Amino acid sequence: MHLPTHFFLSWAVAEVKPLSFRDRWLVAMTGIAPDLDGLGIIQGVESFQKWHHTFGHALPSGICILTIAILLSKQKSLVPWLCLGTYYLHILCDFFGSGGPEGSSWPILFFWPVSDVAYYSPYQWELNSPINITITILAILALIFLGARRERTPMELFSKSLDQKIVEVFKRWTPNWR
Ligand SMILES: [Zn+2]
Numbered sequence: 001m002h003l004p005t006h007f008f009l010s011w012a013v014a015e016v017k018p019l020s021f022r023d024r025w026l027v028a029m030t031g032i033a034p035d036l037d038g039l040g041i042i043q044g045v046e047s048f049q050k051w052h053h054t055f056g057h058a059l060p061s062g063i064c065i066l067t068i069a070i071l072l073s074k075q076k077s078l079v080p081w082l083c084l085g086t087y088y089l090h091i092l093c094d095f096f097g098s099g100g101p102e103g104s105s106w107p108i109l110f111f112w113p114v115s116d117v118a119y120y121s122p123y124q125w126e127l128n129s130p131i132n133i134t135i136t137i138l139a140i141l142a143l144i145f146l147g148a149r150r151e152r153t154p155m156e157l158f159s160k161s162l163d164q165k166i167v168e169v170f171k172r173w174t175p176n177w178r
Contacts (some may be wrong), residue, residue, distance in 0.1 A: 001097045001127065001132055001135070002127065002132070002136070003032060003035055003038075004136070005093070005132065005136045005139060006031055006032050006035065006093065007028065007031065007032050007154070008139035008140055008142070008143055009086070009089060009093070009135070010028045010029075010030070010031025010032060010086040010089070010090070011024075011028050011031075011139075011146075011154055012139060012142040012143065012146060013027060013028075013031065013082055013085055013086050013089065014027035014028045014031075014082065014086070015146040015150055016082065018150065019075060019078075019079065020075070021156070022073075022074060023074050023075050023079045025157070026069050026072055026073055026079060026083060027069075027079060027082045027083055028086070028154070030065055030086045031086030031087065031089060031090050032090070033056065033065050033087070034056040034057045034061070034065075034087065034090050034091065034094075035052075035090075036056045037051050037052055037054050037055050037056030037057065038052045038056070053098070053106060053107065053109060054109045055112055055113070057091055057109070057110065058109060058110055058111060058112040058113070059111055060112075060114070062087055062088075065083070065087060066080060066084060066087065069083035070083075091108065091110075093135075094108060095108055095119070095121045096121050096123060096124055096125065097124070097125055097127065097129070097131060097132050097135070098124065098127055099125050099126045099127060099129075100126070100127070101126065105120045105121065106124070107119055107120045144173060144174060145174060147166065148167065148170040148171045148173070148174045151164075151167050152167065153166050153167060153170070
């Protein structure tokens with residue numbers, strides 16, 4: 001799936017319970033961390049296609065990401081589990097929702113570099129399919145609802161004042177949701 005969709009879904013998971021700033025960003029960032037292997041796009045499409053869905057989406061890096069989350073989290077009884085959730089939600093979303101055009105399938109090399117076996121989903125749908133668009137819209141609605149309820153949005157990372165202005169808009173949009 002596209003990176004923004006992964007982020008919106010991870011943010012929704014991070015806001016399931018009221019968490020500290022550090023903990024909710026740990027949960028949210030764990031949900032997009034697998035796509036670090038997509039940074040090959042900087043070198044070009046060929047590099048991107050060679051490396052994307054390899055080391056970032058594999059079990060060893062998942063263990064590393066979760067270890068970092070366990071070490072850095074404040075609420076250790078909950079946050080590592082939420083990180084586990086966002087990490088595997090990302091893998092599942094890609095496994096099912098990252099198909100290429102004209103029926104081509106994009107596998108995940110889950111045990112890379114130990115094994116080069118590529119795992120293909122028999123039910124994979126296209127990256128730009130209506131299913132992914134629907135999931136993205138639902139995740140954005142969750143972000144709006146949670147923004148009004150928790151009184152914060154991902155904008156908090158960049159500007160507290162702009163974040164609060166967005167929260168006020170979300171509250172006006174959702175007078176009966178909270
Ligand atoms: Zn991914």
